[in-house]
Amino acid sequence: MSPRTTQRPQRVRAAEPGTGQPSDFVRPKTAHQAVAEAVRRDISSGRFPPGSWIVQENLVEMYGVSRIPIREALKTLEAEEHVTYVPHSGYRVAQLSLEELQEVFRLRAILEEVLIRDGMPQVTDEIVEQMREQMAEMDRAAAVEDLVAVGVANRRFHFLSFEASRMARTKRIVTQLYDTADAYRPLYAHLMDLTKVNTEHVLLTDAMANRDVERAVALNQQHRAHAIDNLTEALTQEQAESTS
Template sequence: MSRPPTTQQFVLAELRRAILARELLPNQPIRQDSVARGLGVSRVPLREALKILEAEGQVVYRPHRGYTVAELSLPDLLEVYRLRELLESEAVTLAVDHYGAAELERVEREHRAVVDAAERDDLVEMIAANRRFHFALLEPAGMPRFMRVIRTLWDATDAYRAVYYNSADNRSRVLDEHEAIVRAAREYDGAELVRLLRAHRQHAVESLRETVDTGDSSGWSSGGSSGAVPRAES
């Protein structure tokens, strides 16, 4: 994987990956010295990256205790997904009128990437490819301000997405739902895309509702309790 252009972006990407991979768990302290040492950076870009994650709601800062990974919250999940429904429904309705051969090829390419990652049991890459797939559907709307807000909402729920993708049944359902979404995109059917994407989000919320509400994250393995990010690829 190529290293992002700035040290801060590199650190931010690695922290996001660690949250997705469950190397950093909800309520787990983030030991800044250990993380900085593991990534081979100073604490300055690390602090800046943590401030970005704090603004997104992915980490929490408490005086005298430092940063911890945010605890999963059902009200937070429901609010973010409601906002996504409102914004993404509007975006995809506009985007479908701008689909051409290149846009549809991008959608199909990212769908294949999701399938390939699922076949390799590479959950982190599957989640990343899933994100690219969804934005390939939305970005042709040509509304950069909309996209910035939607990206922030996606960033805020990465930890929830990691829990959802831990289930083999959920991963299989994602692939089936994506197939239907691709067909609707090929047919330029905006109303069907809105319906399918709404059902896609609702299935995720329904699956996560009990897990998040009870705080049950069983089945996950931690990368350790030190708060370090053990792997940094350049």
């Protein structure tokens, strides 16, 4: 499916001619922006795992665009450190060490706490209900062993915990950190205790419903610590197997 049919356009407030009053104007994404978003999604879902090569001809066929937006998109993704360029060979998905990934999670811990604290006064019952809906979506995906869908719903759930924050720049940074870490989620998914994950999600949602910011922050930190433990175990095992 072409990414141009799946990406959300940007909505800009423009002035009505002769009135000075703003009106809704939809500015479509450029082809290279759409491709960049599609590749980010495929990296975070595990379709393009860390260290794998990005073959431009394959992207042309997959996304139904020419090579020019593909090249522009890859340059954008290189600047964002999602991919790296190897001279005379091409692009490959960035591969991080365990120490680098632990740093990513530490940064998320710091920034998500800031966002949750900033957003809690604006949390609505609708946001809480959406969090419960994402928990139900995770249950449905887990029932059919669709780990990609589990990951998507999990990410939406956590983003809802700071949805009400007004700190747009910080949200963008956190989004990039999630993109980086989600590429490794398939590596440790088999170690996840989904029953424990669901229990922690219920507790976090209850804290949000009660507008209990201290408990929400503490539960979020605890929840992330378990993910770090699973990632550390998986990468340590992988490194041991590669050197044996």
